[in-house]
Amino acid sequence: MSLLLKTAARNILRNSRRSFMTGSAVAAGALAMTLFGGFVSYIFAGLETSNVQRVGHLSVFRSGYFLFGSGNPAAYGIDDYRRVMDLIAQDPVIGPRLSVITPTQSLVGIAGNFSGGNQASKTFFGVGLIPSARDRMLQWDERHTGQVHRPDGRLSDDDQSRGLVGVGLARILALCGPLHIRDCPPAPARGSEPGDATKPREDLVRLAELDGAPSSETKSVSPRLEILSATAGGAPNVVSLAVAGAEAQGVRELDDNFIAMHLGLAQQLVYGRGEHKATAIVLQLHRSEDMAVVRTRLERLIADDHLDLEVRDVRDLSPFYVQVVAMFGAIFIFISLVMGVIVLFAVVNTMTMNVMERTNEIGTIRAMGVRRGGVRMQFILEGALIGALGAIVGVILAVAIAALVNGAGWTWIPPGNSSPTAFKVNVLGNPMLIASAWAVLTLVATAAALIPANRAARLSVVDALRHV
Amino acid sequence: MNTVDVKAAEGYGTTGGTTRARPDEDAAVRLRDVAKSYTTGEVEVPALRGITFDIPYHRFSMVVGASGSGKSTLLNLIGCIDAPTLGSVQVCGEKVGTLDDDALADFRAKNIGFIFQTFSLIPVLSAFENVEYPLVLVGTPEAERRRTTNALLEAVGLAAHAKRRPNELSGGQRQRVAIARALVKAPQVVLADEPTANLDSETGASIVELMRRVQAESRTTFVFATHDPQLMSQADETFVIRDGTLIEHRTQRSAP
Numbered sequence: 001m002s003l004l005l006k007t008a009a010r011n012i013l014r015n016s017r018r019s020f021m022t023g024s025a026v027a028a029g030a031l032a033m034t035l036f037g038g039f040v041s042y043i044f045a046g047l048e049t050s051n052v053q054r055v056g057h058l059s060v061f062r063s064g065y066f067l068f069g070s071g072n073p074a075a076y077g078i079d080d081y082r083r084v085m086d087l088i089a090q091d092p093v094i095g096p097r098l099s100v101i102t103p104t105q106s107l108v109g110i111a112g113n114f115s116g117g118n119q120a121s122k123t124f125f126g127v128g129l130i131p132s133a134r135d136r137m138l139q140w141d142e143r144h145t146g147q148v149h150r151p152d153g154r155l156s157d158d159d160q161s162r163g164l165v166g167v168g169l170a171r172i173l174a175l176c177g178p179l180h181i182r183d184c185p186p187a188p189a190r191g192s193e194p195g196d197a198t199k200p201r202e203d204l205v206r207l208a209e210l211d212g213a214p215s216s217e218t219k220s221v222s223p224r225l226e227i228l229s230a231t232a233g234g235a236p237n238v239v240s241l242a243v244a245g246a247e248a249q250g251v252r253e254l255d256d257n258f259i260a261m262h263l264g265l266a267q268q269l270v271y272g273r274g275e276h277k278a279t280a281i282v283l284q285l286h287r288s289e290d291m292a293v294v295r296t297r298l299e300r301l302i303a304d305d306h307l308d309l310e311v312r313d314v315r316d317l318s319p320f321y322v323q324v325v326a327m328f329g330a331i332f333i334f335i336s337l338v339m340g341v342i343v344l345f346a347v348v349n350t351m352t353m354n355v356m357e358r359t360n361e362i363g364t365i366r367a368m369g370v371r372r373g374g375v376r377m378q379f380i381l382e383g384a385l386i387g388a389l390g391a392i393v394g395v396i397l398a399v400a401i402a403a404l405v406n407g408a409g410w411t412w413i414p415p416g417n418s419s420p421t422a423f424k425v426n427v428l429g430n431p432m433l434i435a436s437a438w439a440v441l442t443l444v445a446t447a448a449a450l451i452p453a454n455r456a457a458r459l460s461v462v463d464a465l466r467h468v
Numbered sequence: 469m470n471t472v473d474v475k476a477a478e479g480y481g482t483t484g485g486t487t488r489a490r491p492d493e494d495a496a497v498r499l500r501d502v503a504k505s506y507t508t509g510e511v512e513v514p515a516l517r518g519i520t521f522d523i524p525y526h527r528f529s530m531v532v533g534a535s536g537s538g539k540s541t542l543l544n545l546i547g548c549i550d551a552p553t554l555g556s557v558q559v560c561g562e563k564v565g566t567l568d569d570d571a572l573a574d575f576r577a578k579n580i581g582f583i584f585q586t587f588s589l590i591p592v593l594s595a596f597e598n599v600e601y602p603l604v605l606v607g608t609p610e611a612e613r614r615r616t617t618n619a620l621l622e623a624v625g626l627a628a629h630a631k632r633r634p635n636e637l638s639g640g641q642r643q644r645v646a647i648a649r650a651l652v653k654a655p656q657v658v659l660a661d662e663p664t665a666n667l668d669s670e671t672g673a674s675i676v677e678l679m680r681r682v683q684a685e686s687r688t689t690f691v692f693a694t695h696d697p698q699l700m701s702q703a704d705e706t707f708v709i710r711d712g713t714l715i716e717h718r719t720q721r722s723a724p
Contacts, residue, residue: 003597003601003604006593006597007590007592007593010592010593011592013592014591014592360586360588361588361590361591363588364582364584364588364590365590365601366549366573367547367549367576367582368576368577368582368601368602368605368649369573369574369575369576369577369578369580369602369605369606370573370577370605371569371570371573371574372569372570372573373570374573460550461549461550462544462549462550465549465584465588
């Protein structure tokens, strides 16, 4: 074996220029695959992190909610959700894997800003949550992306009246000024007309007063919105929400409609004085790889307790995440295929020329007693060596370039994100990617060498010896 | 010089175009009715036309003839790197026609050494490594390989050039390396196809002298294809080929 390796290595150096060019093609392939793979890996990690921070890994819903409940969340509340949460949290399989378990209440309705002479209202999509649980969920960063959101105290478990809105909704409801939102233009002045949607909603104000919530006239540091929604029984209900801030949601449709509020306030709005329920029990795990195990266990628990519940994971709840992952995955495979084909042809060409030039040598070693397999192995080994060395150079270059890019401090707005985030290429922290790119290109080079190697092995000894 | 005309030998002669030499049970090489033809396009060109003769062990034998007479083809058949169209070839007691390709390669590795006209050294290996190569093929342990290789390089006068690559050696030195390579595994038979053709007369003479000396010491069976008179003069046995037919077998020196 050592003689084979020695001969292979020296033959590569013998045609150093040709070997260099072929090795460069392999290196370029490895560089492209590793860098793009690192970039894709960082995108995936960022997307996963932001989605898991937002919706957790798994959500338990009342059966049918996922497909039909968004139009009427109140009708799909989970009965006795605290008992269900205890059941899940105390399970020996799920419990140790849990990072956060928290109920949420979805709701839809109309939000209006009638303070300070404003007369703006807008339909909204809202979620009621427990602020401390939300803060803990926003700390999740298993992939070390750095997308950790420090608690800002705008929402508090102790103050049910406060909430957050999407930046788009804040703009529409004329909250840019009070909330000091940058790059948020005030709405153009428009005269009131009979039947105009911006007409004062005195009915909402009166309903809020009847409900006991502070009215829009209440002096407050935070601007207030009047929130109208239908209760589970179908009656209109209004609460007043102190808007503690605005958060961009990344997706325009969501940004223009989103309100986050305390779970208690959402339940008060949806269930009034009736039994307070939750539309979802959100589970965030310590590690994403436990998702399948926990999901299976959850489904078993639900079945054993005959609960009318279903389980959905982050991919079900964020189809955009799945689509982006699929798209980048497809691009990565396409680039890898192109690089693989380039490497394949480069190595086939080089090894074919090597076989032609060394035909007499092949005849000589065959005459001396080297089997066909030995000749084949000789050329395969040379192709593999060129591939392996080129791929090593490629991944080393990729690591160096990734370090430069990561240190450059560039930012960009990834798909689905609302704010700029660091532009990074996750190469060094991704040994599987490095190993895969190296192994794939080495394998391609080895496989490419197989064609000329077989041709060399099949040569007639006599014809090879006659070759000049 | 004891010259034997095979046509006149008792019980043997030309029959139906087949020339026979005296068979020898102890023959290193035994050819029986060996014919070989090549196909060029649709034309079949006969290279050997049914040759039967034996080459004894421990002799310095020459296959001589003009260019195109078929002597190289004959050497290829004896060297088991080509197969006859008809007839049988037995080398060192082995009927090589029954062996598959891998078995033939193994047989060559153990029993046959080659010396080529163009030296055919492996350019990326040093003189030492070229000589060592056949020992690697037969699985000789490293220490023994090193000892044997050094001894052979010493024998051919190239111990001081062991680390040089072929392109750093003269033609004569390369052929010496080739001789050492052919002999290093102590093969039963060494085949040399025009080993002096690419050398000047002085170097050729020294190579012939070297081969004669190592043959005398090792008693290896040497079979040459040549038309070099200098080399032919050293023959123990001479087989004269013309147009693919053995026309004469001479024994110049008796077996010791």
